[in-house]
Amino acid sequence: MAAGSTEPPVVEFRHVNKTFGDYKACNDISFHVAKGEFFSLLGPSGCGKTTTLRLIAGFEEPDAGGGEVLINGEVVNRKRPYERQLAMVFQNYALFPHLSIERNIAFGLEMKKTPKSEIPGRVEKAMQMVRMDPGMFARRKPAQLSGGQRQRVALARALVLEPSVLLLDEPLGALDLKLRKEMQLELKHLNKQLGTTFIFVTHDQEEALTMSDRIAVMSNARIAQLGTPAEIYECPRTPFVARFIGESNFFEGKATGRTADGHGFTVEGEGGRYDIPHHPVVAEGKRVQIAVRPEWLDVLRPEDVPADENALPGKVQEIIYLGETLHVLVKVGERTVAVAVRNEGQLTRPLGFKSGDAVAVAWKPEDCQVLEED
Amino acid sequence: MAGPTLRQRALRFLHDRPQLKAWALLAPGLGWLLVFFVVPLLLMFGYSFMPRNVYGGVDLGFTLENYSRFFDPLYLGIVLKTTLYAIACTALCLMFGYPVAYAIARAGRWRNFMIFLVMLPFWTSFLVRMYAMMFLMRDSGLINKTLMDLGVIETGFEMLSTPFAVLAGLIFGFLPFMVLPIYASLEKLDLSLLEAAEVLGAPPASRFFRVTLPLSMPGVVAGSLLVFIPALGSFLTSDVLGGAKEILVGNLVQNQFSSARDWPFGSAASFVMMALVLVAVSVYLRVRDAGDEMAKEAKS
Structure with missing residues (x-):
């Protein structure tokens, strides 16, 4: 994917290590994610996938001397999340309960000092992007929405910033099966349509196979195998991968x-x-x-x-x-x-x-x- | 099979009548309030319109004099001063209490211990605590003595019987009532909201003012009311630490019922104070709601 292109990878890990006390959450993790790619971190709970995502977001820093995290070719180890120009969708959506839907979506724009006149238009566009009717939902509070609708708002709040990378932390986990399948396809279409790089954390192997361009299967703080869904499914490298996928x-x-x-x-x-x-x-x-x-x-x-x-x-x-x-x-x-x-x-x-x-x-x-x- | 037992029938009876069940649960508390709160309150309301009896108690009759006496500048001054004390005490408690509550909410496994420390003063009576403050602040008290022994000052500060002493006592007495509700609302705060704000580009100050503070407002409001109301009615603090100089409405009421033996005026003073609390609280809530509305307007 990135091979042959002169552009730096959007996200790159170089031998990243992260330890919490005695617990090693990331053990010598290296990978790169190309522009526009749908990249999944897949593994059972406790495998280090969420820590990896949080290292990209900037909520965690690699251990001292424990490798480098690069975003758009720049080492960002010491940069705080608000300095990284990313966007993220959280597992529990993390919508601000005291703000209306439109104010939730506008939050990032206001933080980035977007001109006031631009904000309403961009909020409306973002809502349409996730197929929510602005006239109907803009003034509501998150508590008045269903799980699926909150999910869409969380997505709109992230996408409105036009980030170079969108991080998704098991965003579909709380939805029922039918809605989840629907959102899987929708996310994939948004990824292709917007050209935004998506980095997606999940423990659901089927979900990862359905949506991803490439999957990093993680186990015990390491990447067990990295490849396209077909490579992962048809040529699992280790018994763990063969067992975990299919x-x-x-x-x-x-x-x-x-x-x-x-x-x-x-x-x-x-x-x-x-x-x-x-x-x-x-x-x-x-x-x-x-x-x-x-x-x-x-x-x-x-x-x-x-x-x-x-x-x-x-x-x-x-x-x-x-x-x-x-x-x-x-x-x-x-x-x-x-x-x-x-x-x-x-x-x-x-x-x-x-x-x-x-x-x-x-x-x-x-x-x-x-x-x-x- | 035998029929249902008496107990089963009684439970069934209550189950079918949820309203009755609710009233049954409310009855003990309501009864208590009726006998020991509503009845005395009505009595006092009646007294406040009657002429005084020189030996305490009241004579029969009707007069508005007990209320009109409040327009005396002396009493108006006391009402004003009391209000200012209560406002200052609330504001300072908020200033000192919010950071404490915030720190406790983020203290991880030390939380419960720190809450215990906040509650610790309640283990001794309010009166004892106020006397302790007095011993600290006396002319030859611990503070002055230490400073003099260290050679920092020549002669002791005069702290007792000053507004400083009264305010210090009020804050010491009521700070936990500010800390606990704010802690309760901060502790509930979902930390992923702060992470969401951070990833959306909010630096620390913005995260506090846009997320943490608005979501802890219920605690701030509750704490402010819990401090303001008793501060407005306090008499012990001003009595012990303020001496004769710092008379508040609470002292006035107390004096009328004890040494002055003017129960009607004391009752009237109580009702004036209650009116003050009601006005102050409704203004406070009105201002807060207006603030919310304005914030909403400004944002949309």
Whole structure:
């Protein structure tokens, strides 16, 4: 993204560390965010994503000698938030309860000494941007609005400043599912339409996949993996990432030799022998851990397995009807493997097997991900 | 199955009559107020229109003289002085109390201990505290003696029986009533609001005047009333620390009921003071509301 461009990244972290007492919240964090990008910090609670966002906002400073935070190419370690020209949407919206909606939105403009004559127009424009009727809502107090409406006001209050970076701290967490899906798309559209850089903190992996250009998956104060949604989902680097994003089946084994074509490895593992693609961390004789997404697995009758696919014998344990898909749980050795099968209509084209049948779980060697240690 | 027990039926009865339940809960307090507040107040109101009896009490009859006596410059002066004392005490308590409340609200795990310290003076009686102030401020009291021993001053300050002494005593006595309500409203303040203001470009002073102060106004109003009203009616402080020089309306009332044995005039003085409180409080609330309105107008 930023590669080849002469513009500095909008936000850049260089080996940033942040400790609270004994607790390390950010451990050697480095990344950069390009102009206009929708960048997500994703991870479970306590992984350091919120601290990272607060370091960008300026509520926290990196440890002494603990790296540099840059905004638009300038080191801002010691700059207070009000000197940083950012905007932020808070998890609880943090609307000023004593001010009307229009006065909430105008707050930042007044702080930045915007000419008085300009303010009403810009407030109105911001409200329209988040699809709120100024005539109806401008004079109301935050307490008179629903959660979704407050969310929009918080967004308008940030966007009215035309910031170069908008920070969003789990802003959709308090909304119900339907509204959340709606806001996800709306945020994404605003990001593209305004060209503003969005940095979005969430613990919801689906949300991150839906909205982001790139995702930094965080775990234990470090970035476990940074990449596009497809890279994160299809090539998780570690067991943590594979587990945290989507569902995965994990297999362990030992690399015993090379495959016939000489590129991949043959693995002897629980449940049988299978091939895996080439990967720098794998060497003959070493332990290997792989992950395979349920939807990339097939359940076949043992005699139907194509010659070029891996297959492990097992027994159908349970078939779960989910509507769009069916989850087939297959017992392979000691392990239960989940396989997602497209539902082509159980009344018209039922599955060719039932609970208790002997089957094979099959996948193409290139569809498994070789994992590094966490 | 047996029918519902008496207790169940009684609870059911109350549950079906929420109004009755509310009145039942209010009854003890209301009864108390009726007997010990409303009845004496009506009595005093009656007395204030009757001629005095030289041995205390009243004679039957009707007169407005007890009220007309207030137009004497002597008494008007006392009313004016009392009002000024109360206003000065409230303003100074606010000045000293707000920062204290703010500090406590931000004191983290020391909060409860600091609140305890603020309440500590209540462990001794008001009278004892005022005498303690007197010992401090006497001509040969701790303050003067220390300063003289240190060679800072030659002769002691005359502090007792001055407005300074009375004001100092009032502030010492009523400061906690200012600190506690302000603390209560600051403690509730959502700190993310200040972060939001900061990220929106508000430097510290703007954050205080645009967010913290407006949101702590309920505490400021409550604290001001809690200080102003008792300050207006105080008599002990001025008696102990002001001597004969600093007579306030409270002393006047007290004197009429004790040494002067003029109950009707004492009653009238009480009602004048109550009127004063009502006027002052309504003016205060009016001004505050007008301030709010003006702020709204100015902003929109």
